[in-house]
Amino acid sequence: GDSVTQMEGPVTLSEEAFLTINCTYTATGYPSLFWYVQYPGEGLQLLLKATKADDKGSNKGFEATYRKETTSFHLEKGSVQVSDSAVYFCALIKGDGKLTFGQGTILTVHP
Amino acid sequence: EADIYQTPRYLVIGTGKKITLECSQTMGHDKMYWYQQDPGMELHLIHYSYGVNSTEKGDLSSESTVSRIRTEHFPLTLESARPSHTSQYLCASRGGSYGYTFGSGTRLTVV
Numbered sequence: 455g456d457s458v459t460q461m462e463g464p465v466t467l468s469e470e471a472f473l474t475i476n477c478t479y480t481a482t483g484y485p486s487l488f489w490y491v492q493y494p495g496e497g498l499q500l501l502l503k504a505t506k507a508d509d510k511g512s513n514k515g516f517e518a519t520y521r522k523e524t525t526s527f528h529l530e531k532g533s534v535q536v537s538d539s540a541v542y543f544c545a546l547i548k549g550d551g552k553l554t555f556g557q558g559t560i561l562t563v564h565p
Numbered sequence: 566e567a568d569i570y571q572t573p574r575y576l577v578i579g580t581g582k583k584i585t586l587e588c589s590q591t592m593g594h595d596k597m598y599w600y601q602q603d604p605g606m607e608l609h610l611i612h613y614s615y616g617v618n619s620t621e622k623g624d625l626s627s628e629s630t631v632s633r634i635r636t637e638h639f640p641l642t643l644e645s646a647r648p649s650h651t652s653q654y655l656c657a658s659r660g661g662s663y664g665y666t667f668g669s670g671t672r673l674t675v676v
Contacts, residue, residue: 496669497668497670498665551659552610552613552624558607558608
């Protein structure tokens with residue numbers, strides 16, 4: 455079945471550091487890809503999305519490019535802030551409309 | 566301002582009690598979903614609905630049940646709560662091609 459794999463373990467960075475969170479997927483066909491963010495005590499918010507190969511999603515300084523050849527959708531940000539501390543989920547959706555999530559990555563940014 | 570509402574936000578309840586988690590949306594979306602988020606953060610689809618009187622079980626087996634009598638309302642019920650049901654429950658609705666909107670979640674603790 456479809457699956458999403460995110461890099462293991464929490465990520466801890468200093469403010470203004472460069473962020474990469476790896477995400478790879480397994481799916482038949484051509485899924486749409488998403489990054490969601492969950493702030494402490496909250497639900498999930500859509501951060502960015504890409505619907506076809508080579509699309510780049512971007513929002514709030516975060517970017518991710520849909521790479522079909524490597525089945526990846528890595529999240530990047532050039533300069534993180536303390537307020538970016540949250541849990542980040544990579545996800546995919548296919549024609550049936552159901553979201554499949556990765557395991558989530560905790561990001562902690564220190565001043 | 567949230568368009569999907571979950572109540573209660575937090576609930577601590579004794580083993581064997583019956584509970585209902587409420588989820589309501591004001592967007593007129595036909596598709597609604599319940600996800601269970603375990604302490605390790607992973608999100609698992611437990612129920613979904615494509616419209617009134619339509620309910621289906623998700624990818625993760627759950628002892629909970631759902632109903633969809635009105636478009637805007639998608640409650641989840643546990644007839645007899647157990648400590649293994651301790652988790653966060655997230656409700657979502659979907660409109661348009663890809664737009665999921667998530668509620669803030671209900672954090673359930675069964676003692």
